[in-house]
Amino acid sequence: MLIRAHNLKKHFSIGKGDILHAVDGVSLEIAENEILGLVGESGSGKSTFGKALIGLHQRTSGEAYFNNTLLPERFSASDHLHYSKLMQMIFQDPYSSLNPRMTILDIIGEGLAIQGNLSKADIKEQVSYWLRRVGLHSDHMSRYPHEFSGGQRQRIGIARAMIIGPKFVVCDEPISALDVSVQAQVVNLLEELKQTLGLTLLFIAHDLSMVRYVSDRMVVMYLGTIVESGPSNEVFYQPKHPYTRLLIESNPEPDPNIERQRTHTPIRGEVTSPLNIGPGCRFADRCPQAMEECKTVTPEVTQVADDHSVSCHLYPG
Ligand code: SF4
Numbered sequence: 001m002l003i004r005a006h007n008l009k010k011h012f013s014i015g016k017g018d019i020l021h022a023v024d025g026v027s028l029e030i031a032e033n034e035i036l037g038l039v040g041e042s043g044s045g046k047s048t049f050g051k052a053l054i055g056l057h058q059r060t061s062g063e064a065y066f067n068n069t070l071l072p073e074r075f076s077a078s079d080h081l082h083y084s085k086l087m088q089m090i091f092q093d094p095y096s097s098l099n100p101r102m103t104i105l106d107i108i109g110e111g112l113a114i115q116g117n118l119s120k121a122d123i124k125e126q127v128s129y130w131l132r133r134v135g136l137h138s139d140h141m142s143r144y145p146h147e148f149s150g151g152q153r154q155r156i157g158i159a160r161a162m163i164i165g166p167k168f169v170v171c172d173e174p175i176s177a178l179d180v181s182v183q184a185q186v187v188n189l190l191e192e193l194k195q196t197l198g199l200t201l202l203f204i205a206h207d208l209s210m211v212r213y214v215s216d217r218m219v220v221m222y223l224g225t226i227v228e229s230g231p232s233n234e235v236f237y238q239p240k241h242p243y244t245r246l247l248i249e250s251n252p253e254p255d256p257n258i259e260r261q262r263t264h265t266p267i268r269g270e271v272t273s274p275l276n277i278g279p280g281c282r283f284a285d286r287c288p289q290a291m292e293e294c295k296t297v298t299p300e301v302t303q304v305a306d307d308h309s310v311s312c313h314l315y316p317g
Contacts, residue, residue, distance in 0.1 A: 003030040008062035024224035037215030050080030069241035088161035093175035094153030098145040105141035130159040
């Protein structure tokens with residue numbers, strides 16, 4: 001396995017003794033050249049997990065491994081320098097993640113400049129190559145972010161991450177802020193780069209149909225924990241956890257003809273507060289199938305098929 005997390009936790013102290021359990025004991029593995037989809041509503045802890053995995057957040061506890069090497073709980077400046085060559089992140093919002101005062105040359109070439117091995121001419125050549133590789137033009141390098149559309153900015157963000165030559169990339173909702181018409185183009189670009197460069201990706205999103213399309217396996221997160229994981233098609237077409245089922249039912253279908261025939265069951269209520277979480281199933285307040293024991297007993301992980309597991313009292317071990 002290229003990436004492994006074991007019981008990873010990230011808690012934030014927010015004053016007055018309150019603890020926000022953003023990520024609360026996540027364990028998963030990602031094989032080399034695999035795309036793992038990570039889904040859930042806003043506030044489920046997906047992005048925080050991705051950042052904690054690659055050292056952009058200090059872990060509260062638990063372990064994270066890259067290629068069997070235990071990553072430091074808190075990254076030093078030299079750890080960031082070393083691991084940024086191996087692990088990169090593509091951010092959600094292509095509007096705010098690019099510095100508006102920097103040229104595209106400086107934005108994409110910044111990582112190489114920090115590494116300090118290449119001349120300015122070499123960096124320029126690399127930036128030129130990567131602009132073309134992501135479907136833009138070399139002469140875009142003298143321009144500024146505001147001169148580009150959302151889709152083009154996300155391509156710039158992808159070039160910025162790829163130019164370093166990482167092995168593992170966390171794609172944090174890379175298409176959520178884009179028009180539907182350009183979402184597929186960006187996903188296809190990421191898939192093509194994964195194939196040709198042998199990349200391993202953690203693809204974070206809330207659009208399950210897109211995650212099913214792009215990922216080999218899928219992990220569903222709710223309130224800081226994993227509630228279901230398995231092969232993407234199996235989780236999507238045979239979901240076991242009530243939360244996964246409701247997420248799929250509430251997800252719009254891209255084909256308007258199919259969408260017109262569907263009935264939607266919205267998930268009632270909001271994600272429960274991640275403050276000072278008690279025992280029992282975290283989804284119990286919103287679950288249409290909740291039973292008495294769900295309020296007091298935390299469900300164990302149960303294997304329902306090969307490589308398909310679920311945490312729910314409806315599936316006792
Ligand atoms: Fe619903 Fe109970 Fe399963 Fe939680 S454990 S998802 S409340 S049935």
